[in-house]
Amino acid sequence: MIKRQTTINRIFKVSGIGLHSGREVTLEFLPRREFGIAFVHNGITIPARYDMVADTRLSTLIAKEGATVSTIEHMMAAFYFSGITNCLVYIDGPEVPIMDGSAWEFYQGMWKAGVYEFPEDGVYLKVLRPVEVTRDDAYVRVKPLNTLDITMAIEFRAPVGKQKKRVTDVENAFSIINSRTFGFIEELEAIRNAGLAKGASLDNAVAIGEDSIVNPHGLRYKKELVNHKILDLIGDLYTSGYRILGKVEASKTGHHLNNLFLKELFSDPQNYSIY
Ligand SMILES: [Zn+2]
Missing domain, CATH: 3.30.230.20 (lpxc deacetylase, domain 1)
Structure with missing residues (x-):
């Protein structure tokens, strides 16, 4: 640390x-x-x-x-x-x-x-009280804890289904760092028609086909997709400006909910301390 x-x-x-x-x-x-x-x-x-x-x-x-x-x-x-x-x-x-x-x-x-x-500290944000944001069946919640501990749940159509993963030692969770972003084949066309995803290819994303992974080498980890959701959450949480310490439970999150969570966290200075 x-x-x-x-x-x-x-x-x-x-x-x-x-x-x-x-x-x-x-x-x-x-x-x-x-x-x-x-x-x-x-x-x-x-x-x-x-x-x-x-x-x-x-x-x-x-x-x-x-x-x-x-x-x-x-x-x-x-x-x-x-x-x-x-x-x-x-x-x-x-x-x-x-x-x-x-x-x-x-x-x-x-x-x-x-x-x-550098000599200065002030890099950690310790959560002092439970904070939660919920939208439909998606949520991000955090409770006080002296380390960062993340549990993530996702649910998509087959062949992904439900996946859940807990990472207790996030700072050393190397399988999170190289887990790739993913997309569903049927969504790609709509996104492309909107003039987006022009750079998307099997070299930079996991493509999920009708009943299997399209990439010739498959997945890097059995839980690569939920790993990537954890990666996105860690990246978004770091836009707090601090290394958050707390027990995080998240389900079906996206960038919007992650951002709302930080706004909720910072809405009351009694929710956290910086050191
Ligand atoms: Zn991502």
């Missing part, structure tokens, strides 16, 4: 295509003295924080003064797993590249860059 604020030890770049735009994008990661993760797009610095989130329909999108950056969640999860609290990410397009559909390549870049530690 990290104890203090950290940044990357050297500059590095990552390039790839945007899932929705299909365009090549380059990210340049720079060390930052100031607390927090922020993007710089078209000269505007946008904190990667829940109160900057402007759209959650297909990914988590942040916006400020006309500049936007979408699909930040996998990169944010990589920052969480790397223990990086402060970083500036210059981006030359409006969408974080999808890479292999997971947080793996961002995590690799951060790992190779190394960690530089």
